[in-house]
Amino acid sequence: MSRPVLHDYVRSSAAYRVRIALNLKGVDYESRQVNLLEGDQKSDAYRAVNPQGLVPALEIDGHLLTQSLAIIDYLDARFPEPQLVPKDPGERAHVLTMALAIACDIHPLNNLRVLKYLSGPLGVEQDHRDAWYAHWVHEGFAALETLAAPRAGRFLLGDSPTMADVLLVPQMFNARRFNVPVEAYPTLVRADANACAIDAFARAHPDAQQVN
Ligand SMILES: N[C@@H](CCC(=O)N[C@@H](CS)C(=O)NCC(=O)O)C(=O)O
Numbered sequence: 001m002s003r004p005v006l007h008d009y010v011r012s013s014a015a016y017r018v019r020i021a022l023n024l025k026g027v028d029y030e031s032r033q034v035n036l037l038e039g040d041q042k043s044d045a046y047r048a049v050n051p052q053g054l055v056p057a058l059e060i061d062g063h064l065l066t067q068s069l070a071i072i073d074y075l076d077a078r079f080p081e082p083q084l085v086p087k088d089p090g091e092r093a094h095v096l097t098m099a100l101a102i103a104c105d106i107h108p109l110n111n112l113r114v115l116k117y118l119s120g121p122l123g124v125e126q127d128h129r130d131a132w133y134a135h136w137v138h139e140g141f142a143a144l145e146t147l148a149a150p151r152a153g154r155f156l157l158g159d160s161p162t163m164a165d166v167l168l169v170p171q172m173f174n175a176r177r178f179n180v181p182v183e184a185y186p187t188l189v190r191a192d193a194n195a196c197a198i199d200a201f202a203r204a205h206p207d208a209q210q211v212n
Contacts, residue, residue, distance in 0.1 A: 004029040004060040013170035015056040023200035025079040098164035106140035
């Protein structure tokens with residue numbers, strides 16, 4: 001297998017998810033930075049990689065994959081250990097429910113382009129923009145805490161990390177970065193702390209990236 005190429009950005013939480021999954025699977029990869037703050041994602045060159053103009057994208061096995069959940073699903077099928085989406089149908093649905101609660105119902109509302117649209121064309125002031133951000137984190141995390149708590153162990157489901165933890169860690173990082181308090185969500189705080197103690201998660205952290 002030639003070395004996969006991740007179209008990446010250090011503080012992109014969707015790319016952070018894929019960095020974690022690649023590390024957990026033990027896949028060595030090249031990171032190519034797409035500077036979101038400079039608008040690289042909107043260039044014709046990058047839209048040829050991902051027509052949505054979003055990171056991440058992963059070149060692997062002759063495929064060009066986009067959408068972080070589809071990429072993680074590919075990696076889980078291609079490199080089965082450690083398994084990130086359980087085979088048991090009930091557990092599988094539970095893990096996907098938690099992952100999608102983050103990926104579909106928190107993250108898109110607080111994405112860079114949404115925040116820029118609020119403060120740009122809609123003229124929303126910074127404090128209202130911050131309130132918007134915190135609102136959707138609290139809505140999502142409150143539900144996720146309730147969903148996760150009955151079946152959580154060291155991680156969101158039991159005692160091994162799953163795709164749900166792969167999505168949780170970057171979302172917790174973002175919440176803290178935007179000064180959203182997370183103490184009201186003890187199950188999420190515990191799973192995040194346990195995951196961050198794992199080397200594969202730690203190496204994917206934005207502060208651990210070596211960017212030129
Ligand atoms: N659903 C997509 C979301 C990707 C996404 O929103 N990426 C963000 C960074 S976390 C991005 O590229 N934003 C660029 C922008 O907002 O202009 C996925 O999971 O891959």
